Amino acid sequence: MKATVLIPAAGTGRRMGGSVNKQYLELAGKPILAHTLTLFENHPQVENIYVIVPIDDIAYCQKNIIDRFKFNKVQRIIAGGVERQDSVRNGLNAITEDGFNQQCRPILIHDGARPLFDCKRLSALIEAVEESGACTVGVPVKDTIKDVENKTITGSPDRSRLWQAQTPQGFQYHLIMEAFDRADADGFVATDDASLVERLGHPVQMLEGDYRNIKVTTPEDILVAVALLGGRT
Ligand code: C5P
Numbered sequence: 001m002k003a004t005v006l007i008p009a010a011g012t013g014r015r016m017g018g019s020v021n022k023q024y025l026e027l028a029g030k031p032i033l034a035h036t037l038t039l040f041e042n043h044p045q046v047e048n049i050y051v052i053v054p055i056d057d058i059a060y061c062q063k064n065i066i067d068r069f070k071f072n073k074v075q076r077i078i079a080g081g082v083e084r085q086d087s088v089r090n091g092l093n094a095i096t097e098d099g100f101n102q103q104c105r106p107i108l109i110h111d112g113a114r115p116l117f118d119c120k121r122l123s124a125l126i127e128a129v130e131e132s133g134a135c136t137v138g139v140p141v142k143d144t145i146k147d148v149e150n151k152t153i154t155g156s157p158d159r160s161r162l163w164q165a166q167t168p169q170g171f172q173y174h175l176i177m178e179a180f181d182r183a184d185a186d187g188f189v190a191t192d193d194a195s196l197v198e199r200l201g202h203p204v205q206m207l208e209g210d211y212r213n214i215k216v217t218t219p220e221d222i223l224v225a226v227a228l229l230g231g232r233t
Contacts, residue, residue, distance in 0.1 A: 002047035003126055003170070004100050005040045006091040009033050009112025010054050010080020015218050021057065022216060023112045024064070028229040032216055033061070034069045035115030035229065040108075041071050043122050048075040050094055051112070052087045055079035085189055085196075089180055095173070103174040106130060109193050110168040113216045116228055117168065121209060128205045129170040136169040136194045137209035163206055166213050169193050175202060 013022035023033035030038075033051070040046045051074055053061045058077050066074050078094050080087035088109055095101060106129040110117065121137060128135035141162040147155035169192065171179070179196035183189070190196055194204045216225050 001102065001105055001130075003045055003106040003108050003129075004075075004095055005046055005049045005108045005110060005168075006052065006088060006095070007033075007036060007040075007049060007110055007112045008052045008080065008084055008087040008091065009036075010052050010057075010087040011084070011113070012054075016216075017219065021054070023053075024060075025216075025222065027115070027222070027226050030069070031065060032115045032225070033112050034065050036110065036112050036117075037065070037069070037071050037074070039115075039117055039119045040110070040122075041073050043119055045123060045126055046073060046108075048100065049073045050075055050078055050091045052078045052080045052091050053112075083189055084191065085180075085183070085193075088193060089184075092177060092180060096177075101173055101177075103172065104130070105173045106170050107173050107176050108168045108170045109176075111215055114167055114213055115216065116225060117166075117213045118210060121207065122168070125168060125170050125207055128207055129172060132203065132205050133175045134169075134171045134194065134197045134202060135205040135207055136165055136192070137167070137207045137213070138163040138165045139209055139211055139213075140164075142211075165192050165194060166209050166215075167192070169204075171197060175200075 009023045016022045024031045040049050061077055078090050106126050141164055146153045179200055183196045197204050212228050
């Protein structure tokens with residue numbers, strides 16, 4: 001079955017500073033969000049895409065991203081929420097309303113701020129979702145990670161077990177809906193979607209991605225993203 005993609009891009013970009021929403025910054029001649037959408041627009045296993053932006057950006061996004069770059073697979077632009085999890089929830093509700101709610105349909109959730117995902121990995125991700133229900137891409141951490149409280153280290157987890165979670169993260173429709181319903185009922189909020197499925201007790205596979213798939217978050221990320229995109233074009 002073909003996949004549906006949700007692109008949460010409704011963050012405020014607080015850590016970027018400046019007044020322009022980061023996903024509209026142009027890198028290598030194209031806004032970040034347009035780079036991200038191109039990855040999925042061109043993939044044969046993607047049926048449709050939902051883009052989630054702040055409510056006040058919907059008209060801007062339609063005109064300057066979707067219409068300008070002629071993205072045919074964008075089903076709808078949805079208003080985001082306060083937290084990332086609220087934004088994704090709004091996207092899931094839209095999928096349900098539009099009838100793309102077959103139990104096993106792969107739902108892929110990918111940050112709008114990650115324009116450098118290598119789409120060659122998408123087929124493997126979808127296959128893992130079909131087989132096991134839930135899978136995320138990620139990379140082993142390179143640095144030693146510390147737990148810190150009040151500026152003092154309280155723990156040093158074993159690095160050989162630590163991975164950085166990236167997106168896309170993919171889930172069968174019934175599983176991600178159950179995970180969100182449970183999180184809502186419990187008032188649980190997390191910074192990624194896999195966390196919600198993990199707490200159901202359902203295993204989530206880790207598919208090794210690559211270090212280029214950065215999330216453009218702070219100003220120095222722009223320099224890295226320009227270098228990496230430049231190398232690609
Ligand atoms: O805040 P964070 O860096 O985790 O954001 C990851 C992605 O989630 C970004 O693409 C951002 O635009 C999106 N987001 C959202 N709604 C929010 C906060 C973040 O769609 N309320």
